[in-house]
Amino acid sequence: MLSVDKQMEIIRENTVEILPEGELEKKLAKAIATNTPLVVKQGFDPTAPDIHLGHTVGLRKLRQFAELGHRVIVIVGDYTAQVGDPSGRSATRPQLAIEEVEANATTYLQQFSKVMAPLKFEVRRNGEWFAGMSFANILRLAGKMTLARMLEREDFTKRWKAEAPISIHELLYPLMQAYDSVAIKADVEIGATEQKFNLLTGRQIQEAYGVEQQVALTLPVLEGIDGLQRMSKSIGNYIGVSEPPREIFGKVMSIPDRLIVPYFQLVTNYTQAQIEKIDAAMKAGENPVSYKKELGRVIVGMYYDAQAAKEAQGEFERVVVEKGLPDEIPTVVFTSSESNPWLPRVMADNNLTTSSGAAIRLIDAGAVYLDGKRVSNAKEAYIVDHEPHLLKFGKRSFSYLKWRIE
């Protein structure tokens, strides 16, 4: 194992806080002295089927711990997912059915491996200890916390002040997460800054159960591609690690320019020196687009390979920059009882738009091209023969429309 100082240097990269001050150093020293790796934990609730770049911020930190020879345990929160983490939430989450959680957990595990490969890590589901927990034990756990302390946390305070509902089960969430730390005897728990309360509750509950207290390590929250809110599946501003390369690349290109540097920091392996160079170049007036493309290539490369990254960029340049055609265009075969199918109807019936009205509006806005020619009049837009016709609207919607002969 590396020395305490060397380890701390690596661990400190990108971290916001390590609480309490100095305790991690002590734990590391002890780990080295006794040759016992630390138990490092982060929990993920399978509330949605995909891991996105936001999750990878923590996972990458776990990776570093694994590389340093520590024992990494990923908690799949199959039980906590049924409550929903109130952190950063202004409303109660919908409670998920166990089957849904199960399905999500399965894809989570596959995707964790993708981020962690080839390093080893353990996976525990918190259902292991919660599924069979007796009511008496739940009461015992609940007895370790007071309402006042629970309400200290910002999201509850906000909701309280806004006169928004807070369900009782939501109060249990931090206790459940904390109990995970008791169950696995965590030495370190990782989470985003908004997790600080939950992480510190872990310390409190561990103490109450006579377990050595963990160190709380917080990481920056990754902003979503909209640049407005944290990256989240439910907001839809995310980049999933299992998305197709061109999707990942395109989404990277859509982030606001000011997110380029934070993304390099939080989701790539770039060194601080490399990132500073990029930052300086952009501040000196260099066009950010080349760095954004680099970022897109790097990220695609991490979850696919360099070849896929190149292709994704090529596709982007061809389609978006040069307004050319993508290499795969789906063919939509439709039938019609009319002698001349009306284009807005065809688009709506084949789910290219939500309604014919929406299609008419797109045409009126000058967004729709048929065989390379802008469609100018929605009322007189017809498909006249059974040949495939190239339909384009917006920057990304391409399809061949083919009227099937009946």
Add this chain to the structure above:
RNA sequence: GGAGGGGUUCCCGAGCGGUCAAAGGGAACAGACUGUAAAUCUGUCGGCGAAGCCUUCGGAGGUUCGAAUCCUCCCCCCUCCA
């Protein structure tokens, strides 16, 4: 249990008998511009093949020529008292 406030279109939020398919903001989509699916500006944003019609303002009834707006009952949320 008692008293009061509230539930509006994807989200926030105005409207409080006709001029309401419902202000404003956000998101989203599109156009222009661009070495970006960035920024900026502009437009669109319930459905129906013009007009006009149809379906929406927690749910169900009712009053009225006319209801998001008034009444009744129900459901849900919040506050205060207990």
